[in-house]
Amino acid sequence: MNTRLLMMLHVKVATPQNIGAVPHGTRRTPPLIGGDFEGPRLRGTVLPGGSADWLLLRADGVLEMDLRVTLQTDDGALISMKSFGLRHGPPEVMAAIGRGETVDPRTYYFRTTPRFETAHPAYAFLNRLVAVATGDRRAEGPIYTIHEVL
Amino acid sequence: MPGLQEERDSVNSRPLIILRLATSATEEIGSTRHGNLSIFPVTGGSFEGERLRGKVLAGGGDWVTANADGTFELDLRVTLETDDGALIHMTFTGVRDDANHYFRTLPRFETAAPKYAFLNRLLAVGTGEIRPDGPVHVIEEIL
Numbered sequence A: 001m002n003t004r005l006l007m008m009l010h011v012k013v014a015t016p017q018n019i020g021a022v023p024h025g026t027r028r029t030p031p032l033i034g035g036d037f038e039g040p041r042l043r044g045t046v047l048p049g050g051s052a053d054w055l056l057l058r059a060d061g062v063l064e065m066d067l068r069v070t071l072q073t074d075d076g077a078l079i080s081m082k083s084f085g086l087r088h089g090p091p092e093v094m095a096a097i098g099r100g101e102t103v104d105p106r107t108y109y110f111r112t113t114p115r116f117e118t119a120h121p122a123y124a125f126l127n128r129l130v131a132v133a134t135g136d137r138r139a140e141g142p143i144y145t146i147h148e149v150l
Numbered sequence B: 001m002p003g004l005q006e007e008r009d010s011v012n013s014r015p016l017i018i019l020r021l022a023t024s025a026t027e028e029i030g031s032t033r034h035g036n037l038s039i040f041p042v043t044g045g046s047f048e049g050e051r052l053r054g055k056v057l058a059g060g061g062d063w064v065t066a067n068a069d070g071t072f073e074l075d076l077r078v079t080l081e082t083d084d085g086a087l088i089h090m091t092f093t094g095v096r097d098d099a100n101h102y103f104r105t106l107p108r109f110e111t112a113a114p115k116y117a118f119l120n121r122l123l124a125v126g127t128g129e130i131r132p133d134g135p136v137h138v139i140e141e142i143l
Helices: A091-098 A121-128 B004-009 B114-121
Strands: A003-013 A017-022 A025-029 A032-038 A043-057 A063-073 A078-088 A109-118 A131-138 A141-149 B013-023 B027-032 B035-048 B053-056 B060-066 B072-082 B087-097 B102-111 B124-131 B134-142
Touching: A003 A043, A003 A063, A003 A131, A032 A063, A063 A109, A078 A131, A109 A121, A109 A141, B013 B053, B013 B060, B013 B124, B035 B072, B087 B124, B102 B114, B102 B134
Parallel strands: none
Antiparallel strands: A003 A032, A003 A141, A017 A025, A025 A043, A032 A043, A043 A063, A063 A078, A078 A109, A109 A131, A131 A141, B013 B035, B013 B134, B027 B035, B035 B053, B035 B060, B053 B072, B060 B072, B072 B087, B087 B102, B102 B124, B124 B134
16 A cells, blocks of 8 residues: 655544443543644644544444544645544553553554545645544544555 | 654555455436435445455445545445355445546445454555446555
Protein backbone atom coordinates (compact mmCIF):
# COMPACT_ATOMS: atom_id res chain seq x y z
CA MET A 1 0.00 0.00 0.00
CA ASN A 2 1.42 3.35 -1.00
CA THR A 3 0.84 6.29 1.29
CA ARG A 4 2.22 9.71 2.01
CA LEU A 5 2.12 11.84 5.11
CA LEU A 6 -0.89 14.10 5.27
CA MET A 7 -0.53 15.55 8.74
CA MET A 8 0.22 15.02 12.39
CA LEU A 9 -2.86 15.83 14.42
CA HIS A 10 -2.76 16.49 18.16
CA VAL A 11 -6.09 16.72 19.91
CA LYS A 12 -6.70 17.71 23.51
CA VAL A 13 -9.51 15.85 25.23
CA ALA A 14 -11.64 16.92 28.18
CA THR A 15 -13.09 14.63 30.83
CA PRO A 16 -15.26 12.04 29.07
CA GLN A 17 -19.00 12.06 29.37
CA ASN A 18 -19.67 8.55 30.65
CA ILE A 19 -22.83 7.41 28.91
CA GLY A 20 -22.39 3.92 30.34
CA ALA A 21 -23.73 0.52 29.34
CA VAL A 22 -25.58 0.78 26.03
CA PRO A 23 -26.87 -2.07 23.87
CA HIS A 24 -23.60 -2.55 21.97
CA GLY A 25 -21.09 -1.95 24.76
CA THR A 26 -19.95 0.80 27.10
CA ARG A 27 -20.06 4.27 25.66
CA ARG A 28 -18.14 7.33 26.70
CA THR A 29 -17.62 10.57 24.83
CA PRO A 30 -14.62 12.79 25.48
CA PRO A 31 -15.18 16.26 24.01
CA LEU A 32 -12.22 17.81 22.24
CA ILE A 33 -11.12 21.14 23.64
CA GLY A 34 -8.47 22.04 21.08
CA GLY A 35 -5.39 20.89 19.32
CA ASP A 36 -3.40 21.47 16.19
CA PHE A 37 -2.34 19.78 12.99
CA GLU A 38 0.60 20.15 10.68
CA GLY A 39 1.63 18.56 7.42
CA PRO A 40 3.36 19.43 4.16
CA ARG A 41 0.12 20.68 2.56
CA LEU A 42 -1.96 21.99 5.46
CA ARG A 43 -1.68 23.17 9.03
CA GLY A 44 -3.87 24.83 11.60
CA THR A 45 -5.87 24.29 14.75
CA VAL A 46 -8.69 22.12 16.05
CA LEU A 47 -11.92 23.96 16.81
CA PRO A 48 -13.32 22.95 20.19
CA GLY A 49 -17.05 23.19 19.47
CA GLY A 50 -18.69 20.13 17.95
CA SER A 51 -15.56 18.04 18.10
CA ALA A 52 -15.53 14.86 20.16
CA ASP A 53 -14.71 11.19 20.03
CA TRP A 54 -17.65 8.83 20.44
CA LEU A 55 -16.10 5.76 22.03
CA LEU A 56 -17.67 2.34 22.38
CA LEU A 57 -15.95 -0.40 24.36
CA ARG A 58 -17.18 -3.65 22.87
CA ALA A 59 -17.76 -6.94 24.64
CA ASP A 60 -14.65 -8.39 22.95
CA GLY A 61 -12.47 -5.70 24.53
CA VAL A 62 -11.98 -3.67 21.38
CA LEU A 63 -12.55 0.07 21.63
CA GLU A 64 -14.39 1.50 18.64
CA MET A 65 -13.72 5.15 18.00
CA ASP A 66 -15.84 7.57 16.02
CA LEU A 67 -13.98 10.86 15.97
CA ARG A 68 -15.54 13.99 14.55
CA VAL A 69 -13.46 17.10 14.50
CA THR A 70 -13.48 20.48 12.79
CA LEU A 71 -10.10 21.66 11.57
CA GLN A 72 -9.33 25.28 10.76
CA THR A 73 -6.35 25.89 8.51
CA ASP A 74 -3.96 28.78 9.03
CA ASP A 75 -5.54 30.47 5.98
CA GLY A 76 -9.06 30.20 7.34
CA ALA A 77 -10.54 27.12 5.65
CA LEU A 78 -12.79 24.83 7.67
CA ILE A 79 -12.40 21.09 7.21
CA SER A 80 -14.69 18.47 8.70
CA MET A 81 -12.91 15.25 9.56
CA LYS A 82 -14.59 12.02 10.62
CA SER A 83 -12.68 8.91 11.40
CA PHE A 84 -13.63 5.46 12.51
CA GLY A 85 -10.98 3.58 14.43
CA LEU A 86 -10.11 0.60 16.56
CA ARG A 87 -7.92 0.36 19.64
CA HIS A 88 -6.94 -2.81 21.46
CA GLY A 89 -3.90 -4.43 23.01
CA PRO A 90 -2.56 -6.47 25.88
CA PRO A 91 -4.54 -5.84 29.11
CA GLU A 92 -1.53 -4.41 30.95
CA VAL A 93 -0.86 -1.92 28.15
CA MET A 94 -4.49 -0.83 28.00
CA ALA A 95 -4.49 -0.45 31.80
CA ALA A 96 -1.40 1.76 31.65
CA ILE A 97 -3.11 3.96 29.05
CA GLY A 98 -6.15 4.09 31.32
CA ARG A 99 -3.94 5.42 34.11
CA GLY A 100 -2.74 8.20 31.82
CA GLU A 101 0.75 6.80 31.32
CA THR A 102 2.65 7.27 28.08
CA VAL A 103 3.29 3.91 26.48
CA ASP A 104 5.09 2.92 23.30
CA PRO A 105 2.41 3.08 20.58
CA ARG A 106 3.92 0.02 18.93
CA THR A 107 2.71 -2.12 21.83
CA TYR A 108 -0.98 -1.80 20.95
CA TYR A 109 -3.21 -1.41 17.89
CA PHE A 110 -4.60 2.09 17.45
CA ARG A 111 -5.59 2.75 13.86
CA THR A 112 -8.19 5.00 12.31
CA THR A 113 -9.48 5.75 8.83
CA PRO A 114 -10.10 9.48 8.38
CA ARG A 115 -12.31 11.03 5.72
CA PHE A 116 -12.50 14.75 5.06
CA GLU A 117 -15.02 17.26 3.75
CA THR A 118 -14.34 20.84 2.83
CA ALA A 119 -15.80 23.52 0.58
CA HIS A 120 -12.51 25.37 0.25
CA PRO A 121 -10.98 24.99 -3.24
CA ALA A 122 -7.41 24.96 -1.95
CA TYR A 123 -8.17 21.85 0.07
CA ALA A 124 -10.65 20.13 -2.25
CA PHE A 125 -8.15 17.31 -2.74
CA LEU A 126 -9.13 16.16 0.75
CA ASN A 127 -12.66 15.40 -0.46
CA ARG A 128 -11.24 12.87 -2.91
CA LEU A 129 -9.05 10.70 -0.74
CA VAL A 130 -9.17 8.13 1.99
CA ALA A 131 -6.60 8.11 4.74
CA VAL A 132 -5.24 5.84 7.44
CA ALA A 133 -3.87 6.97 10.76
CA THR A 134 -1.71 5.54 13.50
CA GLY A 135 -2.63 6.73 16.96
CA ASP A 136 -0.52 7.37 20.04
CA ARG A 137 -2.64 7.84 23.15
CA ARG A 138 -1.19 10.39 25.56
CA ALA A 139 -2.72 11.63 28.78
CA GLU A 140 -3.71 15.00 27.27
CA GLY A 141 -5.13 13.41 24.13
CA PRO A 142 -4.17 11.30 21.16
CA ILE A 143 -1.59 12.11 18.52
CA TYR A 144 -2.57 10.86 15.07
CA THR A 145 -0.11 10.39 12.25
CA ILE A 146 -2.37 10.58 9.22
CA HIS A 147 -1.37 9.26 5.82
CA GLU A 148 -3.14 9.73 2.54
CA VAL A 149 -3.75 6.43 0.76
CA LEU A 150 -2.28 6.93 -2.70
CA MET B 1 11.31 6.45 20.94
CA PRO B 2 13.54 4.65 18.46
CA GLY B 3 11.77 3.44 15.39
CA LEU B 4 8.90 5.85 15.70
CA GLN B 5 10.15 8.10 12.93
CA GLU B 6 10.24 5.17 10.52
CA GLU B 7 6.64 4.36 11.44
CA ARG B 8 5.65 7.93 10.72
CA ASP B 9 7.11 7.69 7.25
CA SER B 10 4.75 4.99 6.07
CA VAL B 11 1.91 2.71 7.07
CA ASN B 12 2.50 -1.02 7.19
CA SER B 13 -0.02 -3.36 5.64
CA ARG B 14 -0.28 -6.95 4.50
CA PRO B 15 -2.54 -8.69 1.97
CA LEU B 16 -5.90 -9.81 3.31
CA ILE B 17 -8.07 -10.84 0.36
CA ILE B 18 -8.72 -10.22 -3.29
CA LEU B 19 -12.47 -9.80 -3.65
CA ARG B 20 -14.22 -10.33 -6.98
CA LEU B 21 -17.83 -9.23 -7.20
CA ALA B 22 -20.51 -10.17 -9.71
CA THR B 23 -23.17 -7.51 -10.12
CA SER B 24 -26.49 -7.34 -11.92
CA ALA B 25 -28.10 -4.42 -13.75
CA THR B 26 -27.74 -1.12 -11.91
CA GLU B 27 -30.81 0.19 -10.14
CA GLU B 28 -30.92 3.91 -10.87
CA ILE B 29 -32.65 5.59 -7.95
CA GLY B 30 -31.85 8.98 -9.42
CA SER B 31 -31.45 12.37 -7.80
CA THR B 32 -31.50 12.29 -4.01
CA ARG B 33 -30.68 14.85 -1.38
CA HIS B 34 -26.96 13.98 -1.56
CA GLY B 35 -26.62 13.40 -5.29
CA ASN B 36 -27.51 10.86 -7.91
CA LEU B 37 -27.85 7.42 -6.32
CA SER B 38 -27.19 4.18 -8.19
CA ILE B 39 -27.36 0.75 -6.56
CA PHE B 40 -25.16 -2.02 -7.88
CA PRO B 41 -26.71 -5.29 -6.66
CA VAL B 42 -24.20 -8.00 -5.83
CA THR B 43 -25.25 -11.40 -7.14
CA GLY B 44 -22.17 -13.36 -6.13
CA GLY B 45 -18.44 -13.49 -6.38
CA SER B 46 -15.42 -14.90 -4.64
CA PHE B 47 -12.63 -13.89 -2.31
CA GLU B 48 -9.24 -15.38 -1.69
CA GLY B 49 -6.36 -14.71 0.64
CA GLU B 50 -3.81 -16.59 2.68
CA ARG B 51 -6.03 -16.66 5.76
CA LEU B 52 -9.52 -16.93 4.28
CA ARG B 53 -11.26 -17.76 1.05
CA GLY B 54 -14.75 -18.47 -0.14
CA LYS B 55 -17.66 -16.99 -1.98
CA VAL B 56 -19.79 -13.87 -1.89
CA LEU B 57 -23.45 -14.50 -1.19
CA ALA B 58 -26.11 -12.92 -3.33
CA GLY B 59 -28.09 -10.12 -1.73
CA GLY B 60 -25.63 -7.36 -1.03
CA GLY B 61 -24.84 -4.29 -3.02
CA ASP B 62 -22.97 -1.07 -3.41
CA TRP B 63 -24.91 2.16 -2.90
CA VAL B 64 -23.07 4.66 -5.08
CA THR B 65 -23.75 8.38 -4.84
CA ALA B 66 -22.44 10.75 -7.50
CA ASN B 67 -20.89 13.79 -5.87
CA ALA B 68 -21.08 17.25 -7.41
CA ASP B 69 -17.31 17.23 -7.99
CA GLY B 70 -17.47 14.21 -10.32
CA THR B 71 -16.38 11.65 -7.74
CA PHE B 72 -18.48 8.79 -6.41
CA GLU B 73 -19.10 7.96 -2.78
CA LEU B 74 -19.30 4.21 -2.20
CA ASP B 75 -21.27 2.37 0.47
CA LEU B 76 -21.09 -1.39 0.12
CA ARG B 77 -22.43 -4.22 2.21
CA VAL B 78 -22.04 -7.88 1.38
CA THR B 79 -21.95 -11.25 3.13
CA LEU B 80 -18.94 -13.47 2.63
CA GLU B 81 -19.08 -17.22 3.21
CA THR B 82 -15.76 -18.95 3.83
CA ASP B 83 -14.95 -22.35 2.39
CA ASP B 84 -15.40 -23.80 5.90
CA GLY B 85 -18.85 -22.32 6.35
CA ALA B 86 -18.31 -19.11 8.38
CA LEU B 87 -20.34 -16.03 7.51
CA ILE B 88 -18.63 -12.64 7.51
CA HIS B 89 -20.46 -9.33 7.25
CA MET B 90 -18.37 -6.90 5.26
CA THR B 91 -18.99 -3.21 4.60
CA PHE B 92 -16.97 -0.45 3.07
CA THR B 93 -17.17 3.20 2.29
CA GLY B 94 -14.86 4.66 -0.27
CA VAL B 95 -14.12 7.04 -3.08
CA ARG B 96 -14.06 6.51 -6.81
CA ASP B 97 -12.49 9.35 -8.75
CA ASP B 98 -12.22 8.22 -12.35
CA ALA B 99 -10.52 11.44 -13.48
CA ASN B 100 -7.59 10.67 -11.21
CA HIS B 101 -7.76 6.87 -11.48
CA TYR B 102 -8.40 6.70 -7.75
CA PHE B 103 -10.63 3.97 -6.35
CA ARG B 104 -9.97 3.30 -2.68
CA THR B 105 -12.14 1.80 0.03
CA LEU B 106 -12.10 1.30 3.80
CA PRO B 107 -13.48 -2.19 4.49
CA ARG B 108 -14.71 -3.40 7.87
CA PHE B 109 -15.64 -6.90 8.91
CA GLU B 110 -17.86 -8.52 11.50
CA THR B 111 -18.04 -12.21 12.24
CA ALA B 112 -19.09 -14.51 15.06
CA ALA B 113 -16.79 -17.34 13.93
CA PRO B 114 -13.90 -17.63 16.43
CA LYS B 115 -11.49 -18.67 13.69
CA TYR B 116 -12.03 -15.39 11.89
CA ALA B 117 -12.45 -13.15 14.95
CA PHE B 118 -9.21 -11.37 13.97
CA LEU B 119 -11.28 -9.65 11.29
CA ASN B 120 -13.31 -7.89 14.01
CA ARG B 121 -10.11 -6.28 15.28
CA LEU B 122 -8.54 -4.84 12.16
CA LEU B 123 -8.93 -1.95 9.76
CA ALA B 124 -8.29 -2.36 6.06
CA VAL B 125 -7.77 -0.48 2.82
CA GLY B 126 -8.94 -1.64 -0.59
CA THR B 127 -7.87 -0.74 -4.09
CA GLY B 128 -10.68 -1.20 -6.58
CA GLU B 129 -10.79 -1.77 -10.28
CA ILE B 130 -13.74 -2.15 -12.64
CA ARG B 131 -13.20 -5.08 -14.98
CA PRO B 132 -15.51 -6.33 -17.73
CA ASP B 133 -16.70 -9.19 -15.52
CA GLY B 134 -17.22 -7.02 -12.44
CA PRO B 135 -15.37 -5.04 -9.77
CA VAL B 136 -12.22 -6.43 -8.17
CA HIS B 137 -10.93 -5.16 -4.82
CA VAL B 138 -7.44 -5.84 -3.52
CA ILE B 139 -7.83 -5.52 0.25
CA GLU B 140 -4.97 -5.10 2.68
CA GLU B 141 -4.98 -5.24 6.45
CA ILE B 142 -3.57 -2.13 8.14
CA LEU B 143 -0.89 -3.37 10.54
